[in-house]
Amino acid sequence: MPSITTRLIPAWLRHYQLTTLPTDVVAGLVVGILVIPQSLGYAVLAGLPPVYGLYAAIVPVIVYAWIGSSNVQAVGPVAITAIMTASALHAYADQGAEQYVLMASLLALMVGVLLTIAGRLKLGWIMQFISRGVSAGFISGAAVLIFVSQLKYLTAIPVAGNSLVGYVSSMIKYAQQLHPLTLLIGVSALILLVANRYASQWIWRSWLPASLAKWAERLFPLLLLIAALLMSLTLHWSTSGVATIGKIPQGLPSFTLPHTPNVREALNLLPTASLMALIVFVSSSSVASTYARVRDERFDANRELTGLGLANIAGGLFQSFAIAGGFSRTAINADSGARTPLASLVTVLVMIAALIAFGAALAPLPYAILGATIMASIVGLIDVATFKSAWQRDRLDAASFIAAFVGVLVFGLNTGLVIGLMVSFASLILQSSQPHVAVVGQLAGTGHFRNINRHDVITFHNLVMLRIDESLFFGNSESVHQHVLRATKQYEDAREIILIMAAVNHIDLTAQEMLMTLNKELILDNKHLHFSFIKGPVMDIIGNTPLITELSGQVYLSTIDAVIALKDL
Secondary structure, rough: OOOOOHHHHHHHOOOOOOOHHHHHHHHHHHHHOOHHHHHHHHHHHHOOOOHHHHOOHHHHHHHHHHHHOOOOEEEOHHHHHHHHHHHHHHHHHHHHHHHHHHHHHHHHHHHHHHHHHHHOOHHHHHHOOOOOHHHHHHHHHHHHHHHHHHHHHHHOOOOOOOOHHHHHHHHOOHHOOOOHHHHHHHHHHHHHHHHHHHHHHHHHOOOOHHHHHHHHHHHHHHHHHHHHHHHHHHHHHHHHHEEEEEOOOOOOOOOOOOOOOOOOHHHHHHHHHHHEEEEEEEEHHHHHHHHHHHOOOOOOHHHHHHHHHHHHHHHHHHOOOOOOOHHHHHHHHHOOOOOOOOOHHHHHHHHHHHHOOOHHOOOEEEEEHHHHHHHHHHHHHHHHHHHHHHHHHOOOHHHHEEEEEEHHHHHHHHHHHHHHHHHHOOOOOOOOHHHOOOEEEEEEOOOOOEEHHHHHHHHOEEEEEEEEOOOEOOOHHHHHHHHHHHHHHHOOOOOOOEEOOOOOOEHHHHHHHHHHHHHHHHHHHOHHHHHHOOOHHHHHHHHHOOHHHOOOOOEOOOHHHHHHHHOOO
């Protein structure tokens, strides 16, 4: 039984090597400094005061560093959880900032509880059921909504809604409230940030060494924020009608119980909390597992669920909104030399310093700068490359991408994700209901059998050999039935029908009944049904059933055994 020390102190800390301390400290400082603008912006995206972005990067990060599965993943406020929070709590925006903040913490708490329960039930395998098409389509659609939603900070037009139609209609309705100076500041910042991100080879790498160019690109958003602060102070932008974030409260996040919901509120938030929990887990696990493979480390999906769950529960009790693993901040963390979660704890210290020492200094920062920061960072989430790849290689996955993407834009985040999942599962059912069944022949001089339409093979006048490339169940049994009947009619002289079952991992009751019917039909046609390569677990199920006991032919260990026994009959 593990000791109390073993259970309370994580392995990375028990076995910490001081030689990694310098790189961890440097990585933590770099991430902490660079993500301050992002953290402020994501809080605004969630509909919260900017300070809550810093709160969300403190307590949850500490908990994940202690419990999470990844050594280098940097968790914190991210765009997807922010926009889903804003979408879920849209109806509460008119109830005052204090109530909205408590509702955001409640949502984080609900997400954390769901993730923790899933971790305890070892449901880490569930991420396998979110196809690449659905996740990429959902995130791409959400990125478009995030981009459009931030136009309110670049234009001062009160853009609002849960879908693209809602955002556009509100922009048209209130277009007369456009503020020219805010627009100039926001668009200028957006152009500079986009150029820094996507034209760095000309802006930085044309005259700087590669290593310095990389850091210039990363530091530019922070330098732009500092420049905007100085210009706002000297040019008095706030008195000219430019919205600024105002003084950030000093001090650390405090223990605060979230809003206690009634039954109706809980039921209203539960679907969103469930979908958020799913997205948090899938996106975070993708990042963590990727870096675990690169670093040759073990990734535990169930431990990841627990770590994310407890981090969100702690955040919900300490004035945070829902958090997840961020790809960009994790990339910076790893590239900066992070070796252990100590780097994340150093990042927390940076956030605490920002809260204590720099709260007043951030007051003149225009919301337009935060909006432009989010818009520039979100463009990269529109995953055109995955859609192109899916369209070329797997049209069904491309259909899932389109369904999730369009669904999010037209109906909002929750409904869009559900639509994408439904199309994905429908695609899976469609594929399973139309299994590949190949007529095969023998490769000369070998015991191997291949598709007669793809290889030069030997066939036998009295044999038809069909390879079934799918497990058999109620959804595809009739399709297989028709495949076999067509083959027997095509090769009328063949009296021995061999079904090669090497790819069949399960045969359900409906499929067993279909095979028994097929056996009787073949008997009436003076033909015999044989099986080869039935797997042990499948044979355990059907071995004592009428399918085997009343079989007109034989069960062979291998196809070559069947051919040797039957070819001369």
